[in-house]
Amino acid sequence: VALERIEGDAGRMSHPHVFPPLSETRVAVVGLGLMGGSLAAALSVRRACAEVIGVARRQAVLNEARGRGWICAGGTDTADGVREAQLVILATPPRVILEQIATMGPMLAPGAVLMDLGSTKQLITEAMQALPEHVHPVGGHPMCGKEQAGLSAATPDLFVGRPFVLTPLDRTPIGALQLVHELVEAVGARPLIMDPIVHDRRVAWTSHAPHLAAIALVQAVVAEGERDPGVLELIAGGFRDTTRLAASDVTMMLDMFLTNREPLLHAAQQFQAELLDLCSLLEKNDESALRRRLVEVSRRRREVS
Amino acid sequence: VALERIEGDAGRMSHPHVFPPLSETRVAVVGLGLMGGSLAAALSVRRACAEVIGVARRQAVLNEARGRGWICAGGTDTADGVREAQLVILATPPRVILEQIATMGPMLAPGAVLMDLGSTKQLITEAMQALPEHVHPVGGHPMCGKEQAGLSAATPDLFVGRPFVLTPLDRTPIGALQLVHELVEAVGARPLIMDPIVHDRRVAWTSHAPHLAAIALVQAVVAEGERDPGVLELIAGGFRDTTRLAASDVTMMLDMFLTNREPLLHAAQQFQAELLDLCSLLEKNDESALRRRLVEVSRRRREVS
Numbered sequence: 001v002a003l004e005r006i007e008g009d010a011g012r013m014s015h016p017h018v019f020p021p022l023s024e025t026r027v028a029v030v031g032l033g034l035m036g037g038s039l040a041a042a043l044s045v046r047r048a049c050a051e052v053i054g055v056a057r058r059q060a061v062l063n064e065a066r067g068r069g070w071i072c073a074g075g076t077d078t079a080d081g082v083r084e085a086q087l088v089i090l091a092t093p094p095r096v097i098l099e100q101i102a103t104m105g106p107m108l109a110p111g112a113v114l115m116d117l118g119s120t121k122q123l124i125t126e127a128m129q130a131l132p133e134h135v136h137p138v139g140g141h142p143m144c145g146k147e148q149a150g151l152s153a154a155t156p157d158l159f160v161g162r163p164f165v166l167t168p169l170d171r172t173p174i175g176a177l178q179l180v181h182e183l184v185e186a187v188g189a190r191p192l193i194m195d196p197i198v199h200d201r202r203v204a205w206t207s208h209a210p211h212l213a214a215i216a217l218v219q220a221v222v223a224e225g226e227r228d229p230g231v232l233e234l235i236a237g238g239f240r241d242t243t244r245l246a247a248s249d250v251t252m253m254l255d256m257f258l259t260n261r262e263p264l265l266h267a268a269q270q271f272q273a274e275l276l277d278l279c280s281l282l283e284k285n286d287e288s289a290l291r292r293r294l295v296e297v298s299r300r301r302r303e304v305s
Numbered sequence: 306v307a308l309e310r311i312e313g314d315a316g317r318m319s320h321p322h323v324f325p326p327l328s329e330t331r332v333a334v335v336g337l338g339l340m341g342g343s344l345a346a347a348l349s350v351r352r353a354c355a356e357v358i359g360v361a362r363r364q365a366v367l368n369e370a371r372g373r374g375w376i377c378a379g380g381t382d383t384a385d386g387v388r389e390a391q392l393v394i395l396a397t398p399p400r401v402i403l404e405q406i407a408t409m410g411p412m413l414a415p416g417a418v419l420m421d422l423g424s425t426k427q428l429i430t431e432a433m434q435a436l437p438e439h440v441h442p443v444g445g446h447p448m449c450g451k452e453q454a455g456l457s458a459a460t461p462d463l464f465v466g467r468p469f470v471l472t473p474l475d476r477t478p479i480g481a482l483q484l485v486h487e488l489v490e491a492v493g494a495r496p497l498i499m500d501p502i503v504h505d506r507r508v509a510w511t512s513h514a515p516h517l518a519a520i521a522l523v524q525a526v527v528a529e530g531e532r533d534p535g536v537l538e539l540i541a542g543g544f545r546d547t548t549r550l551a552a553s554d555v556t557m558m559l560d561m562f563l564t565n566r567e568p569l570l571h572a573a574q575q576f577q578a579e580l581l582d583l584c585s586l587l588e589k590n591d592e593s594a595l596r597r598r599l600v601e602v603s604r605r606r607r608e609v610s
């Protein structure tokens with residue numbers, strides 16, 4: 001969806017507040033893990049905004065981020081860190097984001113834009129509805145996870161070429177959406193504007209169900225490894241790739257699953273139905289049907305690579 | 306299993322034929338796709354054997370292999386290609402290997418060692434039992450697939466650090482096993498000596514079930530993409546990794562599945578049971594059980610990476 005279409009949306013509220021361009025914006029990033037650290041890094045390395053302030057629970061993390069030149073100031077107190085920012089980005093796990101949204105309103109300056117980077121969007125944008133009027137919320141989800149977590153895994157190039165979903169609320173002013181849209185482009189990502197419910201249904205298929213499949217596969221092989229330890233010697237690249245997602249940060253996965261249960265259960269059911277169908281072809285030794293299936297799947301998979 | 310243990314095996318037949326060391330061996334590779342091409346490349350680049358002869362169906366493939374210096378001679382006629390080789394390696398898909406074993410005996414020189422690179426071993430080693438006495442068969446399976454097929458994807462480094470299973474038959478002389486063991490080490494792989502039935506059961510878990518899961522996942526997302534094309538925009542690295550195996554060569558996958566049906570169906574069943582179990586925890590919103598599960602799986606997955 002092009003930003004022009006959004007601008008043409010007659011239902012969207014116009015707002016007297018003038019948002020500065022990103023280059024003049026003071027950005028506060030709350031949470032300096034893989035996502036927050038990488039965003040701070042990308043903004044700083046690319047000199048995309050006026051200033052990056054970091055908020056983290058541990059001083060050591062702040063020191064490391066400052067040492068790398070990824071934040072110019074920072075602290076462990078959220079209220080202090082976000083007070084003077086024109087754009088505040090919540091880069092904590094989804095359920096921490098929900099808690100922070102509930103308490104953060106009064107800490108924010110008038111006209112501040114509040115974006116999050118959580119992997120589900122419906123519950124988070126619902127919680128954003130309750131923010132005080134002087135704050136302008138918008139949901140965000142950069143799709144660029146990797147299995148390492150924390151600032152040590154962060155990199156300024158994390159977002160390059162990756163989809164970065166933005167889920168504006170009805171109350172989000174055009175200027176606020178423009179600001180975060182500019183940020184997404186500034187860090188090299190591909191902005192996609194989307195309804196939060198649609199987003200959650202889609203990531204259930206493309207991200208959460210693959211996580212679940214990877215976890216189940218590791219569990220099955222670990223259980224077999226207890227009956228026959230030799231099975232672990234035959235783990236090679238194919239198994240590693242297929243199960244890479246199972247090594248993701250546990251709290252992130254748990255929050256992702258628990259804040260997107262219905263869509264994920266639906267996608268998982270369809271996945272199981274496909275699996276059962278394949279097994280039944282195999283059981284019947286139906287070579288021609290199996291070959292047609294594999295030819296089609298292999299072709300479709302190559303299209304997305 | 307160390308080779309010493311095999312040498313100490315009193316039941317194993319000693320054989321009057323003296324096998325040359327690999328450096329003095331003329332090797333014929335039948336099939337110059339990803340595996341055969343890479344093996345020819347590794348042997349030639351590392352100057353591990355006396356000569357590499359290639360056999361392929363298409364002259365263009367032979368020309369390319371010769372152009373790269375990966376074979377020193379070759380042809381499209383199998384009988385011609387293997388006639389003077391002391392070690393013949395079948396690098397075709399598993400069911401082609403079965404056909405070739407059935408007809409190849411009379412083409413081979415007395416004392417020739419015949420190895421295959423097929424991804425399943427029980428049916429292939431059973432077929433090898435029927436070879437004439439002057440031929441010395443041994444099963445092989447290098448575990449280093451990738452989704453590209455053909456000589457253009459081949460590389461001399463394909464085997465480096467990867468498991469390479471050897472499944473000797475009761476009739477395999479020690480000297481023949483030593484020769485292929487030397488070859489495995491010469492191309493940089495890790496030799497693992499294993500019973501064919503045990504091998505097939507293990508790869509059902511670590512390779513074939515992951516292929517099946519990847520295929521089912523692609524099918525599910527493709528079907529959803531027909532209902533909602535936007536889902537495909539949200540395909541990112543996680544989905545790509547989890548489903549990489551679904552882009553593998555179709556004939557290779559089909560042969561792998563159809564020559565290992567029982568073990569694969571068993572592994573797939575266990576995988577589905579784990580998946581259902583995870584879904585039921587999610588349905589019950591059982592956060593603490595789900596967290597314990599994810600902590601354990603994430604830890605185990607990191608151990609094998």
